[in-house]
Amino acid sequence: MKQTVYITRKLPNEIVEKLSQFQVRMWEEEGKPVPREILLKEVENVNGLICLLTDTIDEEVISRAKHLQIISNVAVGYNNIDVQAATKKGIIVTNTPGVLTETTADLTFTLLMAAARGIPAASDALRGGQWGAWSLMEFTGQDIFEATLGIIGLGRIGEALVKRAQGFNMNVLYYNRTRKYDKERELGITYAEQSELLQRSDYVCLMLPYSPEVHHLIGKEELSLMKRNAILINTARGGLVDEEALYHALKSGEIWGAGLDVFEQEPVPVDHHLLTLTNVVTLPHIGSASLKTRMKMAYLAVDNIIRVLNGDVPLTEVRL
Numbered sequence: 001m002k003q004t005v006y007i008t009r010k011l012p013n014e015i016v017e018k019l020s021q022f023q024v025r026m027w028e029e030e031g032k033p034v035p036r037e038i039l040l041k042e043v044e045n046v047n048g049l050i051c052l053l054t055d056t057i058d059e060e061v062i063s064r065a066k067h068l069q070i071i072s073n074v075a076v077g078y079n080n081i082d083v084q085a086a087t088k089k090g091i092i093v094t095n096t097p098g099v100l101t102e103t104t105a106d107l108t109f110t111l112l113m114a115a116a117r118g119i120p121a122a123s124d125a126l127r128g129g130q131w132g133a134w135s136l137m138e139f140t141g142q143d144i145f146e147a148t149l150g151i152i153g154l155g156r157i158g159e160a161l162v163k164r165a166q167g168f169n170m171n172v173l174y175y176n177r178t179r180k181y182d183k184e185r186e187l188g189i190t191y192a193e194q195s196e197l198l199q200r201s202d203y204v205c206l207m208l209p210y211s212p213e214v215h216h217l218i219g220k221e222e223l224s225l226m227k228r229n230a231i232l233i234n235t236a237r238g239g240l241v242d243e244e245a246l247y248h249a250l251k252s253g254e255i256w257g258a259g260l261d262v263f264e265q266e267p268v269p270v271d272h273h274l275l276t277l278t279n280v281v282t283l284p285h286i287g288s289a290s291l292k293t294r295m296k297m298a299y300l301a302v303d304n305i306i307r308v309l310n311g312d313v314p315l316t317e318v319r320l
């Protein structure tokens, strides 16, 4: 009998075809995550699960699985999965690191530039007929070249971001839970404790994974340490930032602006008060969204399934 794989969202045919040795079931409704009750039912008898970051694979889901050998997340972040519960049950968890690094760094830098120069607001003003005579101080933003970039979480994407910043002659500070002396030498960057980084940076980019320990890492107190011209960029996870505190800091001018690709609740409600501010650039979690990269992520997720269900070690296992 064929082993079975459940896929929680419609994937391109060429990806699904790679799984022809298995019996595959897939949630096919476009643009809508699999309802929880269906996921709970489907997971009961499958050998492999391919899921997205929108699927909460918690202890309850894991406890229902009778034959599950692998949970393959099509994302590098895996905070949607209770890895501890899976590991306790002998289920392997995999993610998609590396293949999305450069694309996500591109988007993070794009967001930084768009927020610095107020691109969406200026473009909206033009389209709204508010472009009067050219005037000296209208639509003025912040410089990027030679500014100080502070990166919290110097991993794969953080490092790729440094390389982009260097093209703009930026001075780069970083904070990481483990100090990376080799990277300091190799990249010419400077370590700073988080509070010092917040005080000295013109741009603060969050590039660390989310976990309950870093919930609201950036809140009222941290925002109050930042410069008045500073811009906060978050392409990591929404839960890292206290959105209420951010709203007040942006509204009162405590910081200059923000660029957000991720939110505490996704999709972000259209009446969310952060969306009312012109000094915030907002995107719908598209960090890794290039055609090539999304395909690479899907292929990697599928390769992990094929390997594990054939008794091989996965390519990219998540280890706690």
Ligand code: NAP
Pocket (backbone or CB within 6 Å): 076, 077, 078, 097, 098, 100, 101, 104, 152, 153, 154, 155, 156, 157, 158, 175, 176, 177, 178, 207, 208, 209, 210, 214, 235, 236, 237, 261, 262, 285, 286, 287, 288, 289
């Ligand atoms: P990574 O290589 O694992 O890098 C994460 C870095 O954060 C590591 O250097 C890690 O330090 C550090 N870190 C972990 N916890 C920390 C803490 N409490 N304080 C300070 N530093 C801490 O991961 P990555 O591939 O760069 O991805 C980073 C995150 O980006 C993902 O987890 C995901 O949430 C997000 N992401 C978002 C998108 C998007 O579409 N917006 C796309 C891709 C990724 P150690 O070296 O000590 O482990």
Ligand code: GLV
Pocket (backbone or CB within 6 Å): 053, 074, 075, 076, 077, 078, 100, 287, 288
């Ligand atoms: C996207 O957010 C990812 O973690 O891959």
